[in-house]
Amino acid sequence: MDHIAPLSVDDDELALLTDLYQLTMTQAYWKEAMTAPATFSLFFRRLPPERRFMLACGQQHAAERVSRLRFTDRALRRLAEVDHLEPAFLDWLADWRFEGDIWTLPEGTPVFANEPLLEVDAPIAQAQLLESLIMNLVQLETVLASKAVRMVMAARGRPVVDFGLRRMHGVDAAVRGVRAYRAAGLAGTSNVLGGLRHGLALNGTMAHSYVLAHDSEREAFRAFARHYPGTTLLVDTHDTLEGVKTVITLMREEAGLEIGAIRLDSGDLGELARGARALLDAAGHTDVKIVASSGLDEHAIEALIADGAPIDAFGVGTRMGVAADAPVIDLSYKLVEYAGQPKVKRSPGKINLPGRKQVYRRHDAHGGFSGDVIAGRDEHVDEATSLLHPCVVRGETVPEAMASADAARERVTRDLERLPAALRVLAPGDGDYPVTLSEHLARRAGEAP
Amino acid sequence: MDHIAPLSVDDDELALLTDLYQLTMTQAYWKEAMTAPATFSLFFRRLPPERRFMLACGQQHAAERVSRLRFTDRALRRLAEVDHLEPAFLDWLADWRFEGDIWTLPEGTPVFANEPLLEVDAPIAQAQLLESLIMNLVQLETVLASKAVRMVMAARGRPVVDFGLRRMHGVDAAVRGVRAYRAAGLAGTSNVLGGLRHGLALNGTMAHSYVLAHDSEREAFRAFARHYPGTTLLVDTHDTLEGVKTVITLMREEAGLEIGAIRLDSGDLGELARGARALLDAAGHTDVKIVASSGLDEHAIEALIADGAPIDAFGVGTRMGVAADAPVIDLSYKLVEYAGQPKVKRSPGKINLPGRKQVYRRHDAHGGFSGDVIAGRDEHVDEATSLLHPCVVRGETVPEAMASADAARERVTRDLERLPAALRVLAPGDGDYPVTLSEHLARRAGEAP
Numbered sequence: 001m002d003h004i005a006p007l008s009v010d011d012d013e014l015a016l017l018t019d020l021y022q023l024t025m026t027q028a029y030w031k032e033a034m035t036a037p038a039t040f041s042l043f044f045r046r047l048p049p050e051r052r053f054m055l056a057c058g059q060q061h062a063a064e065r066v067s068r069l070r071f072t073d074r075a076l077r078r079l080a081e082v083d084h085l086e087p088a089f090l091d092w093l094a095d096w097r098f099e100g101d102i103w104t105l106p107e108g109t110p111v112f113a114n115e116p117l118l119e120v121d122a123p124i125a126q127a128q129l130l131e132s133l134i135m136n137l138v139q140l141e142t143v144l145a146s147k148a149v150r151m152v153m154a155a156r157g158r159p160v161v162d163f164g165l166r167r168m169h170g171v172d173a174a175v176r177g178v179r180a181y182r183a184a185g186l187a188g189t190s191n192v193l194g195g196l197r198h199g200l201a202l203n204g205t206m207a208h209s210y211v212l213a214h215d216s217e218r219e220a221f222r223a224f225a226r227h228y229p230g231t232t233l234l235v236d237t238h239d240t241l242e243g244v245k246t247v248i249t250l251m252r253e254e255a256g257l258e259i260g261a262i263r264l265d266s267g268d269l270g271e272l273a274r275g276a277r278a279l280l281d282a283a284g285h286t287d288v289k290i291v292a293s294s295g296l297d298e299h300a301i302e303a304l305i306a307d308g309a310p311i312d313a314f315g316v317g318t319r320m321g322v323a324a325d326a327p328v329i330d331l332s333y334k335l336v337e338y339a340g341q342p343k344v345k346r347s348p349g350k351i352n353l354p355g356r357k358q359v360y361r362r363h364d365a366h367g368g369f370s371g372d373v374i375a376g377r378d379e380h381v382d383e384a385t386s387l388l389h390p391c392v393v394r395g396e397t398v399p400e401a402m403a404s405a406d407a408a409r410e411r412v413t414r415d416l417e418r419l420p421a422a423l424r425v426l427a428p429g430d431g432d433y434p435v436t437l438s439e440h441l442a443r444r445a446g447e448a449p
Numbered sequence: 450m451d452h453i454a455p456l457s458v459d460d461d462e463l464a465l466l467t468d469l470y471q472l473t474m475t476q477a478y479w480k481e482a483m484t485a486p487a488t489f490s491l492f493f494r495r496l497p498p499e500r501r502f503m504l505a506c507g508q509q510h511a512a513e514r515v516s517r518l519r520f521t522d523r524a525l526r527r528l529a530e531v532d533h534l535e536p537a538f539l540d541w542l543a544d545w546r547f548e549g550d551i552w553t554l555p556e557g558t559p560v561f562a563n564e565p566l567l568e569v570d571a572p573i574a575q576a577q578l579l580e581s582l583i584m585n586l587v588q589l590e591t592v593l594a595s596k597a598v599r600m601v602m603a604a605r606g607r608p609v610v611d612f613g614l615r616r617m618h619g620v621d622a623a624v625r626g627v628r629a630y631r632a633a634g635l636a637g638t639s640n641v642l643g644g645l646r647h648g649l650a651l652n653g654t655m656a657h658s659y660v661l662a663h664d665s666e667r668e669a670f671r672a673f674a675r676h677y678p679g680t681t682l683l684v685d686t687h688d689t690l691e692g693v694k695t696v697i698t699l700m701r702e703e704a705g706l707e708i709g710a711i712r713l714d715s716g717d718l719g720e721l722a723r724g725a726r727a728l729l730d731a732a733g734h735t736d737v738k739i740v741a742s743s744g745l746d747e748h749a750i751e752a753l754i755a756d757g758a759p760i761d762a763f764g765v766g767t768r769m770g771v772a773a774d775a776p777v778i779d780l781s782y783k784l785v786e787y788a789g790q791p792k793v794k795r796s797p798g799k800i801n802l803p804g805r806k807q808v809y810r811r812h813d814a815h816g817g818f819s820g821d822v823i824a825g826r827d828e829h830v831d832e833a834t835s836l837l838h839p840c841v842v843r844g845e846t847v848p849e850a851m852a853s854a855d856a857a858r859e860r861v862t863r864d865l866e867r868l869p870a871a872l873r874v875l876a877p878g879d880g881d882y883p884v885t886l887s888e889h890l891a892r893r894a895g896e897a898p
Contacts, residue, residue: 192469196530198454322618328770
């Protein structure tokens with residue numbers, strides 16, 4: 001039975017995507033009739049070493065799923081297998097609904113350490129249950145969007161395309177990753193389902209196997225270019241520059257054969273791009289573009305561009321797909337208020353901010369971001385924009401608060417320009433973005449039990 | 450529409466989980482009437498730096514999915530949105546079936562560089578289409594099982610439990626990861642859906658929020674232990690050793706209160722475990738166990754045990770869940786034979802082995818593994834066991850060739866003991882496992898076009 005288990009997690013199983021202790025604690029709250037309102041806050045404690053900011057992504061998508069979460073009969077039958085969950089509690093779960101509020105940053109917002117990406121206000125037996133689900137959902141999109149935007153920054157306007165499906169961590173990462181990539185500003189994806197589902201252009205050409213399955217590289221190129229006018233030919237199966245010469249010969253021999261680009265997928269990409277460009281230009285094919293792939297990441301892209309490599313577009317797979325330098329952020333989902341009392345776990349060396357919060361972002365005279373203030377939710381901060389907004393109220397989504405995919409992408413593009421220039425670099429550097437606590441919150445953080 | 454996209458990939462969408470170029474090339478093969486048989490081989494070129502072996506996992510699961518793969522009407526309607534795919538080709542896809550053979554290593558087999566985990570023999574327009582799907586599926590389970598078994602080795606018989614759901618890359622990674630963890634020998638998981646679906650024991654206790662939501666730690670402990678006799682109490686919300694003292698006081702005050710274990714989740718785990726053990730033992734509670742979690746990985750577990758820390762079980766999340774030291778292996782799915790001719794892409798510095806292959810494993814007098822020979826599929830190697838077996842034949846699965854979950858776990862346990870002792874260490878070291886090529890294959894590798 002095991003090896004034919006489904007790959008998918010259907011909506012009617014989603015309530016089971018939780019750690020057992022959430023159910024155990026929720027049953028305890030139920031037994032103890034603990035129904036007071038709680039607030040849980042989702043944040044990370046520190047930026048990964050190479051990073052200057054993260055893009056908050058997935059928090060509104062997670063909130064929307066929460067608003068629809070139900071324990072279906074199918075899910076409850078599965079839970080009946082868990083020894084310590086009682087039938088009466090499972091009956092109670094059958095009627096479980098999320099009836100609280102969820103405040104979120106808009107999709108694609110640059111976010112810094114200790115700033116809530118999301119806060120849940122709900123009876124504790126509702127809010128507690130969501131921890132693992134929300135963290136898993138938000139972590140993936142945030143990690144992937146935050147990595148992908150670095151490719152976009154490095155490429156300085158040249159298109160970057162996702163080639164990561166084969167190396168990403170499973171089906172959900174690969175498909176939902178495309179949504180994060182769209183927000184981050186990638187130009188396309190090779191992932192068919194991901195691109196179709198999340199509205200990102202599909203890209204793709206040929207593999208070495210196609211060349212090898214033909215009698216010669218030339219035959220392979222000729223056949224492919226006849227099938228697909230304007231296509232991209234992969235020229236490195238045998239010898240890259242010989243491959244480029246074969247392309248040029250073909251175009252000379254067969255008038256009307258349209259070849260849009262060549263792709264380099266191994267070797268010294270800068271050197272080969274220069275060689276290929278020179279050959280193409282000398283033959284009058286200044287319009288044939290050069291696409292590069294092969295183990296690229298933001299640093300490799302930056303170095304190629306700094307070195308003047310005539311590369312027109314980048315295909316990026318593995319290192320972006322697992323966010324190789326920072327495959328996780330240390331997201332926490334912490335109880336910060338219960339029954340009207342601010343709560344905080346004291347941890348040596350860690351900042352834990354009690355109470356419901358708001359993030360205020362300040363702007364300079366040119367619209368650039370000049371610093372953030374983390375404050376209590378009900379505080380007012382002058383000359384600053386509040387970033388957290390309710391996207392679920394009393395269990396119902398607020399459609400106008402939900403960022404569309406286009407809005408998320410536009411926000412990322414716009415906000416990148418508003419970040420201080422010192423943050424728009426790939427390496428760790430001087431000058432952190434100023435994030436301060438309001439006086440009230442700082443006092444509370446010193447006092448809370 | 451975008452933000453309510455499903456999380457799941459249903460069986461009837463699975464054929465779309467491919468890179469666009471697979472479809473583009475397959476349409477080209479179809480146009481060119483290229484129907485000759487091909488063999489593609491799935492392997493990795495090198496072990497990650499810290500690793501001495503990997504556990505091949507997911508290849509039989511992937512093969513089984515392939516045997517059932519179809520382009521449903523729903524999938525074909527989506528593909529009609531892709532400009533260069535022709536209606537007649539989509540009609541052809543409607544009848545597409547995998548009709549070839551798939552040879553695989555059994556689930557859980559220790560595997561080394563350049564050894565095929567899987568080979569597909571099929572008409573090229575069938576075998577080509579599977580590349581991205583097979584790679585994505587196999588990569589996840591292999592990466593996660595290979596990381597998890599290191600925790601099991603480090604823990605030297607003490608139970609290791611998966612706490613990774615919240616930090617793993619999406620829903621599929623978290624749920625399917627549990628299957629890999631079961632094979633690797635973990636004792637349990639906190640992931641409810643993963644554990645129920647893949648038959649691994651569920652574990653979990655309480656979070657700091659439960660303690661904070663009560664008037665005192667003592668009230669929280671008392672309530673929880675009354676609800677769940679024999680439970681594990683999380684003692685580090687305020688001060689770990691004070692928390693242990695509170696547990697002891699409670700047990701003294703309330704006869705019959707059963708507390709099975711305490712959990713340490715922050716601080717110097719070795720020091721705190723010793724302190725907690727001393728307090729518990731002095732109070733006569735030698736039977737109360739100590740569970741540790743908090744940023745653990747195999748090296749931390751090994752160091753704690755080497756240091757004599759009295760820890761009875763380990764909860765491991767983030768670093769295991771993303772396989773932090775090696776989140777990808779450089780899996781390749783390469784054409785190695787077409788129309789009866791061995792094929793190989795020449796790459797400077799890379800080994801590419803042409804033709805259909807077999808892996809033979811040799812044993813010493815005590816049953817231990819003494820070395821592997823990679824050979825042509827039809828070669829015979831004396832005194833060695835062949836590891837690749839057909840698990841799909843002419844498109845149909847061979848049920849008796851498919852390893853059950855229990856068989857995979859048993860194989861891992863047994864094979865770990867058969868690996869040379871030098872490989873059963875966590876650090877990179879001297880003495881690679883000997884993997885050689887048969888004379889015939891070595892000659893072929895030097896000759897193939």
